[in-house]
Amino acid sequence: MVTFQNTQVLLLAMVLLAACLAKLTIRERVADAPDHVHGVPVPAGLAGLTALRRSRGMNVGLGLGEGVLGLALLVTSQFSVRLATTLAFAAATWVVGELRVRRPDAGCGCFGGLSAKRVGRRSVLRALLFTGAGIASLGAPMAGLDVLRDVRTQVAPVLVLELALFAALSPELSELLGRGSHTRGLGRPETPCERRRSPMPETYAALYDSPAWVEHENAVASAVPLDVWREGCWRFVVYPARVDGHDMEIVFAVSTAERNRAVRAALVPARVASPV
Structure with missing residues (x-):
């Protein structure tokens, strides 16, 4: 002992x-x-x-x-x-x-x-x-x-x-x-996520396989996103949503890292189009 x-x-x-x-x-x-x-x-x-x-x-x-x-x-x-x-x-x-x-x-x-x-x-x-x-x-x-x-x-x-x-x-x-x-030059160094090329099919694959998508899928009102853009190590995909009778938007943030890609989600009020 x-x-x-x-x-x-x-x-x-x-x-x-x-x-x-x-x-x-x-x-x-x-x-x-x-x-x-x-x-x-x-x-x-x-x-x-x-x-x-x-x-x-x-x-x-x-x-x-x-x-x-x-x-x-x-x-x-x-x-x-x-x-x-x-x-x-x-x-x-x-x-x-x-x-x-x-x-x-x-x-x-x-x-x-x-x-x-x-x-x-x-x-x-x-x-x-x-x-x-x-x-x-x-x-x-x-x-x-x-x-x-x-x-x-x-x-x-x-x-x-x-x-x-x-x-x-x-x-x-x-x-x-x-x-x-x-x-020692024996391996390929991983490209930093903010500079790594991340094609859209990869983003959608990570999104649809994530718990965040499963949680909000029934609220998504359209298969076509409203907006898509990339900032640093994240690609943001915005979908229209209907939650408790209210028009909302779901913002999915999908990591662009080579491995262990995380996905987050946030509900925000729907944007109102400005009158012409």
Whole structure:
């Protein structure tokens, strides 16, 4: 039991230091998540969850905080450090869970620009396991560096197994390997979504397969859109709609990204034509 607890200290220290390094060195593209769709703001509670992705200053601050916690786990066995680490991972678990449910198009930013893909079950499970590791580390008698120096602790097998599980639950690993292959010229770098060619058939295919379309399909009053235009990483498609006896318009925002294309929808009042 003591060996397992000591291993969690090392595991959490390594994860925190890796997250710190990633946040400080690998930036995210922030143009993929607009705060408005056709003039309709994304609810503040949802937009706030992705503030870390949009603010370089907050990313750096969070990364430095993670680095401080990681170093503290290595050099001290103070209970307060373990408790702060556990609470930090518990908070991260809540944020990741909220992003998965309420902002499926947004990455968690857990490891900087490597975590730009939409949050999946693996990311939520990983955060839960790290929170559990934090709870287990509360009773660990040794600091991380002391564990490394004490050959009698025999933490290596447990640590290797947990790191393998961590890698299996980390979608960032494939992103990191992809960046490495692009650097060596072995792969085709992905074109930024704002500059990528996105034909209309691709947009319609993504739209018709989306939950947003299923939700509003019965309200759509015409198969022909009123307006179509593109802004940055999004193509907007506007349809006339009839909702509760009122003329409305449904604005669909379809991502132009190469993969994991998100679709959003917003109901707005119908535009009134100006008299000639």
